[in-house]
Amino acid sequence: MKKLVKNGIIVTAADTYEADILIEGEKIAEIGLNLPANGAEVIDAKGAYIFPGGVDPHTHLDMPFNNTVTDDDWETGTIAAAFGGTTTILDFCLTTGDRTLKEAVQRWHGKANGKAAIDYGFHLMLANMDDKVMAELPLVLEEEGITSLKVFMAYAKEFQADDRTLFRAFKAAKEAGALVMVHCENGSVIDELVTRALAGGHTEPIYHALTRPPEAEGEATHRAIELAHMADSQLYVVHVTCAEAVRQIAEARSKGYKVWGETCPQYLVLDQSYLEKPNFEGAKYVWSPPLREKANQKVLFNALKAGILQTLGSDQCSFNFNGKKQLGRNDFSKIPNGGPFIEDRFSILYSEGVQKGNLNLNQFVDIVSTQPAKLFGLFPQKGTIAVGADADLVIFDPEVKRVISAKTHHMNVDYSAFEGMEITGEPISVLCRGNFVIKEKQFAGKPGSGKYLKRKKFNDGSLQAQTTAAV
Numbered sequence: 195m196k197k198l199v200k201n202g203i204i205v206t207a208a209d210t211y212e213a214d215i216l217i218e219g220e221k222i223a224e225i226g227l228n229l230p231a232n233g234a235e236v237i238d239a240k241g242a243y244i245f246p247g248g249v250d251p252h253t254h255l256d257m258p259f260n261n262t263v264t265d266d267d268w269e270t271g272t273i274a275a276a277f278g279g280t281t282t283i284l285d286f287c288l289t290t291g292d293r294t295l296k297e298a299v300q301r302w303h304g305k306a307n308g309k310a311a312i313d314y315g316f317h318l319m320l321a322n323m324d325d326k327v328m329a330e331l332p333l334v335l336e337e338e339g340i341t342s343l344k345v346f347m348a349y350a351k352e353f354q355a356d357d358r359t360l361f362r363a364f365k366a367a368k369e370a371g372a373l374v375m376v377h378c379e380n381g382s383v384i385d386e387l388v389t390r391a392l393a394g395g396h397t398e399p400i401y402h403a404l405t406r407p408p409e410a411e412g413e414a415t416h417r418a419i420e421l422a423h424m425a426d427s428q429l430y431v432v433h434v435t436c437a438e439a440v441r442q443i444a445e446a447r448s449k450g451y452k453v454w455g456e457t458c459p460q461y462l463v464l465d466q467s468y469l470e471k472p473n474f475e476g477a478k479y480v481w482s483p484p485l486r487e488k489a490n491q492k493v494l495f496n497a498l499k500a501g502i503l504q505t506l507g508s509d510q511c512s513f514n515f516n517g518k519k520q521l522g523r524n525d526f527s528k529i530p531n532g533g534p535f536i537e538d539r540f541s542i543l544y545s546e547g548v549q550k551g552n553l554n555l556n557q558f559v560d561i562v563s564t565q566p567a568k569l570f571g572l573f574p575q576k577g578t579i580a581v582g583a584d585a586d587l588v589i590f591d592p593e594v595k596r597v598i599s600a601k602t603h604h605m606n607v608d609y610s611a612f613e614g615m616e617i618t619g620e621p622i623s624v625l626c627r628g629n630f631v632i633k634e635k636q637f638a639g640k641p642g643s644g645k646y647l648k649r650k651k652f653n654d655g656s657l658q659a660q661t662t663a664a665v
């Protein structure tokens with residue numbers, strides 16, 4: 195089973211060059227000029243870029259949340275991801291105090307098994323760090339090849355961890371060789387602001403943003419950074435949205451702290467005014483942290499460009515407008531938090547980043563694929579195009595113009611957060627471990643063909659860019 199990708203331009207985080215790629219089975223066997231077919235299936239990629247498959251480090255598929263459950267499961271979510279150029283996702287496995295960690299991971303395997311159309315791994319979310327969890331944690335991480343934890347500083351009524359829990363997570367991660375991912379917002383202050391807003395009769399979606407100010411993100415980011423540093427551990431700040439948080443990360447990195455950061459496409463192109471759309475349409479844009487004032491978009495792009503933020507996660511967490519978002523019709527705090535982004539992450543970064551001159555091609559690949567693969571223990575199996583790597587490839591038309599719409603997307607949700615947005619560039623064919631998942635814009639994969647990835651331990655070695663330019 196051989197395939198030969200001919201005539202394309204290979205783009206990695208380091209290089210851009212013309213060459214053919216020979217795939218044997220699941221791996222890249224050879225890269226070179228004018229490689230002979232010798233019976234291989236030839237894929238003509240003339241005029242296309244060949245990117246490594248996208249690695250999305252932040253998804254929530256089939257996840258119970260805010261008294262409901264997300265509308266994309268592991269089948270619809272991973273198929274949509276593949277249409278968008280992503281071949282690996284890392285999803286958050288929720289744990290609860292009343293089950294063992296092992297049971298929680300088994301439950302998450304049950305959601306993905308037989309459904310995932312691309313490769314995947316799990317981050318382990320920690321609800322508490324009591325002695326029972328502390329004892330079980332290293333065993334589960336080792337057995338499952340999980341090398342990242344998740345702690346929430348927000349969601350006072352659901353997930354919020356206190357500082358002791360967070361500190362214990364950092365300590366345990368240091369010992370186990372794991373990276374701690376933290377949702378940085380001050381949940382207690384937000385809870386108080388929400389209570390006050392509702393008491394004042396403010397029930398509209400815009401109050402979701404007004405009760406979660408950027409200072410609440412900046413403060414929590416600072417606290418997480420200092421707790422990680424006190425524990426001599428490592429921190430990955432998820433979904434960074436604003437200058438207040440970027441500033442904290444830039445300062446910590448300039449001091450040599452082991453801190454990395456992620457932003458998401460929605461924060462690069464949408465702003466707080468979307469929550470003011472009439473007829474409750476603002477609810478479509480309710481997620482946390484909330485959309486910010488427009489000026490933050492440039493700050494985030496600059497931070498990506500300077501290496502202060504390293505990755506783009508989708509934070510896919512989709513809820514239909516009809517039936518789900520409507521749960522908060524009379525109370526913004528009951529609107530399920532999250533949106534549909536898994537399919538558009540890759541192309542939005544290409545269009546808004548490369549096409550608009552905010553990023554070069556290699557920076558684009560680094561952010562959308564290579565850096566998440568490195569930080570989460572998957573590189574060089576994932577995240578690059580190299581001999582011996584998995585043949586995860588995106589054959590990408592860099593010139594085509596198109597309009598994003600719920601009418602044409604593949605996510606199982608009745609609206610698009612980017613409805614009507616004109617972008618340039620589209621994945622034409624997508625291969626995961628040498629097999630077409632998307633062929634000529636049609637689904638050609640199989641639910642269940644995605645493989646669970648056991649990952650390498652966290653390594654903060656010289657592979658990570660340490661740029662700390664000021665914003």
Ligand code: URP
Nearest residue numbers: 377481482509511531532
């Ligand atoms: O609103 C969001 N982001 N929903 C998903 C859960 C989280 O906080 O990442």
Ligand code: ZN
Nearest residue numbers: 377432433482
């Ligand atoms: Zn979050």
Ligand code: ZN
Nearest residue numbers: 252254509511
């Ligand atoms: Zn999330």
